[in-house]
Amino acid sequence: MTFPRRLGWAVLGGLALVWLPWAFSEYHIHIFTISLYYVILAIGWNLLAGYAGQFSLAHHTFAGLGAYTSALLVHHTGVPILAGIGAGVVLAAVVGYGLGTLCLRMRAIYLALATWAFAESVRLLIQVEYGFTRGDLGFRTPMLFGTPLPTPYFYLFLGLALAVGLAARQIVGSRIGTYLRAIRDDEEAAAVMGVDTFKWKRVAFVISAVFAAIAGGFQGHYIGLLSPTPMKFNEMAMVIIMVVVGGLRTFPGPIIGAVFIELLSELLRAWGEIRMVLFALLVLVVVRAYPGGLVGLARTATARLPQWAPCK
Amino acid sequence: MTPVLETRGLSKRFGGVVAVDGLSLTVGQGEIRGLIGPNGSGKTTTVNLLSGLYRADAGEIVVRGERTERLRPHEIAARGVGRTFQVPKLFGNMTVLENVLVPALAAIDRGTERPLPEVLERAGHLLEFVTLQPLRDALAKELSGGQAMLAQIARAFMVRPLHLLLMDEPFAGVHPTIRAVIIESVLRMNREEGVTALVVSHEMPELRRLCSRVSVMHEGTLIAEGTLDEVANDARVLEAYLGR
Ligand SMILES: Nc1ncnc2c1ncn2[C@@H]1O[C@H](COP(=O)(O)OP(=O)(O)O)[C@@H](O)[C@H]1O
Numbered sequence A: 001m002t003f004p005r006r007l008g009w010a011v012l013g014g015l016a017l018v019w020l021p022w023a024f025s026e027y028h029i030h031i032f033t034i035s036l037y038y039v040i041l042a043i044g045w046n047l048l049a050g051y052a053g054q055f056s057l058a059h060h061t062f063a064g065l066g067a068y069t070s071a072l073l074v075h076h077t078g079v080p081i082l083a084g085i086g087a088g089v090v091l092a093a094v095v096g097y098g099l100g101t102l103c104l105r106m107r108a109i110y111l112a113l114a115t116w117a118f119a120e121s122v123r124l125l126i127q128v129e130y131g132f133t134r135g136d137l138g139f140r141t142p143m144l145f146g147t148p149l150p151t152p153y154f155y156l157f158l159g160l161a162l163a164v165g166l167a168a169r170q171i172v173g174s175r176i177g178t179y180l181r182a183i184r185d186d187e188e189a190a191a192v193m194g195v196d197t198f199k200w201k202r203v204a205f206v207i208s209a210v211f212a213a214i215a216g217g218f219q220g221h222y223i224g225l226l227s228p229t230p231m232k233f234n235e236m237a238m239v240i241i242m243v244v245v246g247g248l249r250t251f252p253g254p255i256i257g258a259v260f261i262e263l264l265s266e267l268l269r270a271w272g273e274i275r276m277v278l279f280a281l282l283v284l285v286v287v288r289a290y291p292g293g294l295v296g297l298a299r300t301a302t303a304r305l306p307q308w309a310p311c312k
Numbered sequence B: 001m002t003p004v005l006e007t008r009g010l011s012k013r014f015g016g017v018v019a020v021d022g023l024s025l026t027v028g029q030g031e032i033r034g035l036i037g038p039n040g041s042g043k044t045t046t047v048n049l050l051s052g053l054y055r056a057d058a059g060e061i062v063v064r065g066e067r068t069e070r071l072r073p074h075e076i077a078a079r080g081v082g083r084t085f086q087v088p089k090l091f092g093n094m095t096v097l098e099n100v101l102v103p104a105l106a107a108i109d110r111g112t113e114r115p116l117p118e119v120l121e122r123a124g125h126l127l128e129f130v131t132l133q134p135l136r137d138a139l140a141k142e143l144s145g146g147q148a149m150l151a152q153i154a155r156a157f158m159v160r161p162l163h164l165l166l167m168d169e170p171f172a173g174v175h176p177t178i179r180a181v182i183i184e185s186v187l188r189m190n191r192e193e194g195v196t197a198l199v200v201s202h203e204m205p206e207l208r209r210l211c212s213r214v215s216v217m218h219e220g221t222l223i224a225e226g227t228l229d230e231v232a233n234d235a236r237v238l239e240a241y242l243g244r
């Protein structure tokens, strides 16, 4: 596609998204907003697991860390909400740096185990410290826009997702992206060719933690009630499912996957927990038969298109 | 003149196996040295120690007068040590050109990068020289074994400045025409840029064309050193190869 055409499509797509709240009910706009929240989580995890090959299982924890930090700070010290979210992001970066330092020298399986253990510890801590966090009762948070109506939050998350998406794209296209891809393909070869593998893995880890904390921080001040439930492994599994089904290590994969799975999940709400089984099966099928995910499928399809097209 | 590479008492054990046992090896500036020895004598372990992938249990490694046995692999690369692996280790999902550019990109990270046009020109020249120019946009995982070896060699030459090239079995399972290209490229880099090389190999005809001297390892230590003909007649070498 030529640049003006690309731009044309982008403007059209942008207008369509901006117009969505006029065409749909509040309930639907809420679902779209939650989809965008997952888009941000998925983009961050794809950067770390897809591009850099580091399968962290604590991605959802950084979202929770962002949300709880802001909620607790705002509640106990009365700082403005945006300052609370900022503090959550900084804390996630610091914790991400520390956890990365501890875990990123490990082999893949130990990295997964260590990050999972970290995730469970943080969740249990929040559950047990109910005097401070109100545990399973849930912690009320003030609304960012003073209203629970979804439309302003939809626009907010649209902007955030766009910003995070562009940032991720910038990183992947830069030399850092090349370091990360090299590390994923062969870490030893990258190291002996001069790449400081540990440093760049940790950079990716911190960036993905920051993305997650941004998403979590803002989302906390939208849903208005935090609980340790979304810090369970289920939530991490959802992010993995979204990225894998959409297309691991592609730019649009996490975006398409997050929206697709979140919408499907809403559509099948009546099925309850059975949905997870369905999604797990979906992941198996994708991994076995279409490792490129939905994006891979679409690319193969469009590659065949020109043969049918009458002109060109 | 300080040697490019010197090891003293270098040792590495894996559990009960002593893979490298007090190895003392010196390679002079501009030399192409062969490293031979029966299977399991510790050659690959030595290369892994020299490139920083393994941490030595004891002993010293000195590269151009600087101790490197405590450095990490990328720090050793920054001191001008490049290498290839016996089973090629390329970045499979990157193109051949991208593979070759990784050392130049890594140099940006440590602030020793060269101008981009120069980097691209060198990459182009090297790919041309190792006959991979037509495949520059192919994914590395699509290369044959011999082509992958050539790509590894071109990639190692992109480490700048390259002082020491370590090659682990570059001829193993490689077609004769590609062997000739490998020999030619190492000789040329040696001649034109003064690159010193340590070549682990079993292939005597190839070693004869590449090196004037070889070192022989057995059970982790050096048992002989000299021209190929000298070591071929050495009693200890014969014994090592033929068994006790
Ligand atoms: N990563 C490793 N773990 C355990 N043992 C190893 C490892 N690498 C090499 N060895 C052992 O060390 C000895 C020397 O191996 P190696 O350096 O590969 O020899 P060569 O390359 O000369 O054939 C062998 O006995 C081998 O089994």
Ligand SMILES: [Mg+2]
Residues within 6 Å of the ligand: B043, B044, B045, B086
């Ligand atoms: Mg070997």
